[in-house]
Amino acid sequence: MHSSLKNSLVTVSALALLTSLAPVRAQAPAEKPPQPPTKPAKMEKSMDDAPVTSAVAVLVPTAGNDVKGTVTFQETAEGIHVKGKITGLQPGPHGFHIHQFGDISSKDGKSAGGHFNPTDEAHGAPGDKMRHVGDLGNIEADKKGVATVDVTDKELKFKGKTSILGRGVVVHAGTDDLKSQPSGDAGARVAVGVIGVAKK
Numbered sequence: 001m002h003s004s005l006k007n008s009l010v011t012v013s014a015l016a017l018l019t020s021l022a023p024v025r026a027q028a029p030a031e032k033p034p035q036p037p038t039k040p041a042k043m044e045k046s047m048d049d050a051p052v053t054s055a056v057a058v059l060v061p062t063a064g065n066d067v068k069g070t071v072t073f074q075e076t077a078e079g080i081h082v083k084g085k086i087t088g089l090q091p092g093p094h095g096f097h098i099h100q101f102g103d104i105s106s107k108d109g110k111s112a113g114g115h116f117n118p119t120d121e122a123h124g125a126p127g128d129k130m131r132h133v134g135d136l137g138n139i140e141a142d143k144k145g146v147a148t149v150d151v152t153d154k155e156l157k158f159k160g161k162t163s164i165l166g167r168g169v170v171v172h173a174g175t176d177d178l179k180s181q182p183s184g185d186a187g188a189r190v191a192v193g194v195i196g197v198a199k200k
Contacts, residue, residue, distance in 0.1 A: 052158040054200075057169040057193035059086060063107035067171055067191035071149055072198065073164065079154035080164070082136065086149070086171060086191065089141035095176035095186025096149065098134030098156070099168035102194035109189030112168035114182060118161050125178040126153060133162050135184075138176050169193040 055073040071084030100113035115123065116134030124131035133155050139147040156164050174187030 052165065052197050054198040055158065055165060055195050056198040057084075057195045059169060059171065059191040059193040060104065061088065061191050062109040062189050065190040069147075069171075069191065071169055071193065073156070073158075073195065075158060076152060079152045080156035080158070081152045082149055082156070084149040086139065086141075086147045087145060089145045089147055089171070089190070090173070091141050091143050091145060093138040093140050093175040094147065094190075095170075095172035095174065095184055096136045096139045097132075097170050097172075097176070097183070097186075098136065098164055098195070099170050099192075100134075102166045102168050102196075104168065104192040104194060109170060109192040112170055112189070112192055116164065116167050123179070123181050123184055126151070128178075131155070133164070134167070135176075135178075137178065139171070164195050165197065167195050169195060 053075040057071045057073075059067065059069045059071065061067045066088040067086060068088055069084055069086030071082060071086075074081040074083070098116045100116050101111065103111040103113070105111050115132040117132040119133060121130045121132060124135055126135055126137045128135075136151065136153065139149055141147040155162065158165055169192065170189050171191040172186035172188065173190050174185070176184035176186040178184055
């Protein structure tokens with residue numbers, strides 16, 4: 001009797017030991033519940049969205065001329081500050097205007113159109129109440145044919161109806177008399193350029 005009980009206890013113990021040593025079946029991880037779609041991260045403000053505060057025009061000569069230069073346009077509290085240097089001119093005053101189109105494809109510069117005049121006014125001097133937006137008067141070339149530009153004009157803008165971006169810049173062979181219509185009788189176009197957004 002005691003021997004039989006002892007054998008039974010040994011058998012139960014052995015079975016328990018074998019059960020504890022049996023490989024445990026891996027349990028599949030519970031599936032995660034579907035997550036709601038996340039909103040895309042807000043993109044940083046593009047440089048294209050930033051307001052334009054400066055522009056530049058590189059002037060190239062028309063056929064038969066050697067006039068060239070660079071003119072910059074900087075926004076200030078008083079208006080757009082126009083600054084630059086132009087070479088290859090005959091000494092004396094030369095009409096200097098912003099024109100309607102930034103198209104400098106023609107050899108004579110006439111593809112730039114007439115004076116930029118979105119307000120439909122008569123031609124005049126820069127300080128006149130009634131004038132074209134593009135009326136910047138004259139620049140003066142010294143005896144070496146070099147003219148500097150350094151004026152601030154409150155009529156020029158970088159946005160809205162009077163924005164000068166994409167417009168043409170024209171230097172004329174003669175003097176703008178500031179009164180003859182429609183453009184001051186300033187003669188042929190000796191250099192042209194396009195106003196584009198300047199690199200910061």
